[in-house]
Amino acid sequence: MAEADRDDLISIIDEEDKTTEIPTTLPLLPVRDVVIFTDMLLPLFVGREKSVRAVEEAVGGPGFVFLATQKDAAIENPSTDEIYHTGTVGRVLRILKLPDGRVKVLVQGVAKGTISKFMRKRAPYRVKIDLLPEPPVEEKVTLEVEALMRNVREQSEKILALRGELTNDVTSILQNVDDPGKLADLVASNLRLKIEESQALLEILDPVERLKRVNDVLSRELELSAMQAKIQSEVKDEISKSQRDYYLREQVRAIYKELGEHDDRSIEIEEYEKKIKKAKMPKEANTEALKQLKRLDQMHPDSAESTVIRSYLDWLVELPWSKSTQDVIDIRKARELLDREHYGLESVKDRILEYLSVRKLNPRMKGPILCFVGPPGVGKTSLGKAIASAVRRKFVRISLGGIRDEAEIRGHRRTYIGSLPGRILQSMKQSGANNPVFMMDEIDKLGSDFRGDPSSALLEALDPEQNAAFSDHYLNLPFDLSRVMFILTANITDTIPMALLDRMELINLSGYTEEEKLQIARTHLIPRQVRENGLKPRQITFSDGALSQIIGEYTSEAGVRNLEREIGNLCRKVARRIAEGKRKPAHVSRKTLPKYLGAPKFIPEMDQEENQVGLATGLAWTQVGGEVLYVEASLIRGKGDLIVTGQLGEVMQESAR
Structure with a gap:
């Protein structure tokens, strides 16, 4: 071809x-x-x-x-x-x-x-x-054709001038062509037309008609060329303005330097340099920070990209790359702290003390990820705070309940407007140390949808073999999480993915007995509610019977959250009495309790001291603890039919029959 x-x-x-x-x-x-x-x-x-x-x-x-x-x-x-x-x-x-x-x-x-x-x-x-011979043109060119030819010549010269291609030779050639058809062919052959347009011109045999079509094309091309020249001129002016501004800023910086002073831009760059040096980043992060700082120095200070780079540098210098707290693990004091903050839970405390003991003997141990599993209100979160206090580490907590977007964990890429690191790095920045006690609450309530699976993003952070180089999408640099003590909490384990569950050591908190709840109320809940409601200890007192009744008839839970809520309700009512001028101290007993809290919400089953005909005793398990069930049987004349109730499948119905 x-x-x-x-x-x-x-x-x-x-x-x-x-x-x-x-x-x-x-x-x-x-x-x-x-x-x-x-x-x-x-x-x-x-x-x-x-x-x-x-x-x-x-x-x-x-x-x-x-x-x-x-x-x-x-x-x-x-x-x-x-x-x-x-x-x-x-x-x-x-x-x-x-x-x-x-x-x-x-x-x-x-x-x-x-x-x-x-x-x-x-x-x-x-x-x-x-x-294909062309039809002859009249020997004497009409005024219309002459005007058309002149217009074609002028427009051709304008287009060539806009392109910078107009020369004296070209002008001479255009002026010397006096045949309409040849002028049309000459101009058409030098126009940058599409093949289809050029072919259409070639197929027009009438010279005057072809010249008219060329004139129309020239008008369009002239308008496009003028618009293109205008755009190029505006771009050139903008570039010239930016170059002029840059040149003037450099001159100002040079003048400040000669005077021994600093302009705002130089001060900003120097401050970033000091912060980068002070942050003591790993080599890879330090190299990236200096690279971004160099880009910032060369940019216009008001450009959108410079704002993105400033935000990125702020995150880099504020993350605790090398800042850490010193572990002080005293097992005896840790035991005292756990006993003081939490009543009961002996098996759980023993496991925590074992964990801390191994940490003390081998500080660089890649320990297990503890996961406290139990119903609400049994003290899972407060146990994490107690561990942080026992080892004198910073404590940070995030709630994972309802999170469905992977970017919430690993951050958004910097290409997105308003992007930020994920919650893990945000919490690390908040703690100010690279070895905090990091609690992730409600891990069993993570969701997933088209935006990704957050539980999969947690695998890298929680795996001791991988988290030394955790990568956040925003940072795009490895961050060491190997020194972080991760503690997770969950109400149930059924909804936790197996890959995530495999990385945890489960510690079950089954709940408190009535006696333990009574002691917790005396030791922790009542003093706290009295203090928070502005009362003095002598202004409200509780009998053991009243507390037992609150536990048994006004709450039904494995933990003590609702118990504290009811005690707070009592304290507020007493606070109102005192605010109204009634100075007499309040004593809450079984007799006065309904006056404050109303009728009991839960009525316990009556204890059966001896067996009765037609009555069987059963036990049931619920999330709030065990229950005693009494099943009554009645004797009626039957027909031999078996009625299966409930939405049972065919297999279960066949088994019953």
Whole structure:
């Protein structure tokens, strides 16, 4: 196939009379990316073997070849339907064989023609053509045509001037062409038109009509060129303004430097340099911080990107890369602290003390991830705080309940507007140390949807083999979490993914007995509620009977959260009495309790001291503890039918029958 370099395209007007007769049968040379007009002189590179043979066939004959444009330039071997049938008869003026096997030919358009028949159906094609003579133009050009030609010349010169391609030679050529058809072909051959538009111009035989179409195209091209020049000018002005501002800022910085003073920008860069040095980051993070600082120094201070970089640098310098607290593990004091803060839970305390003992003997141990499992209100979160106090570490806590987006854990990428690191790194920054006690509450309530699976994002953070290089999407740098003491809490384990559950050591907190709740109320709950409600210890007192009744008849739970809530309710009512002027201390007993809290909410089952006919005793397990059930049986005359109630499947119904 033949390819044309449009930069080499030259149009000439040759008035020499060519006496050689054009044959009616010619070899066909398909060309790509160019439409060849009459009197157009063009160098072509011919590469395909079949196309080279077509050129050689033309050179071996009268020297003519039919030049037709391919409809799709990407096709290497076009069929007869993929070539425009209207084209130009070209005279081969010069041929040069290149070392790579290609041929460079210089052709000149001689006359228009159309393919009437393909004499050879396979490439190289040979075609029979019909010449398309143009209708004659009146010898005396009318005023309308003269005005049209002048307009075409002026618009052509304007377009060439906008492109920077206008020369005296081009102007002279345009002024010397006085034939409408040749002027139209000359201008069309030098316009950067689509192949379809150029082909449409080639197929118009009437010279005046073709010149009108060229005039319309020139008007459109002139408007586009003017708009393009305006856009380029505006961009250039904006770039010049930015360069001018940058140059002036650099001059101001140089002046401040000579005076021994600092401008605001230099002060900002120096402060970041000090913070980066003080942060003592790992090598990779330090390199990235200095790289971003260099970018910031070269940017306009008010650009959007500079704001993003400042935010990123602030996070880098504020994270505790090398800051840590010193562990002070005293097992005896830890035991005292746990006993003081939590009543009962002996097995749980023993396991925590064992964990701390191993930590004391082997500080670099990759210990297990503790997970406290139990109903609400049994002290899971407060146990984590007690562990942090026992080892004198910072304590941070996040709640995972309801989180469905992985980015909440691992952060958003910096390409998003307003992006931030995930909750893990936010909490690490909040703690100010790289070895806090990190509690993740409600891990059993994690969700997942189309935005990702947060539980999968936690795997890397909680795996001791991987968390030394935890990667947050926003930071995009490894952060060491291996020194963090992770503690998780959950109400149940059924909803925790197995991969996550496998990384934990479960510690079950089953709940408190009535005696333990009574002691917790005396030791912790009553003093706290009295203090929070502005009372003094002597202004309200509780009998053991009243506390037992609150535990048994006003609450039904494994923990003590509702118990504290009811005690707080009592304290508020007493606080109101005192605020109204009634100074007499309040003593809460079984007798006065309904006056404060109303009727009991839960009525316990009556204890059966001896067996009765038709009454069986059963035990039930609930989340708040064990229950005694009494099942009564009645004797009725049956029919032998078995009725299965409930929404049981077919298998269960068959088993029952």
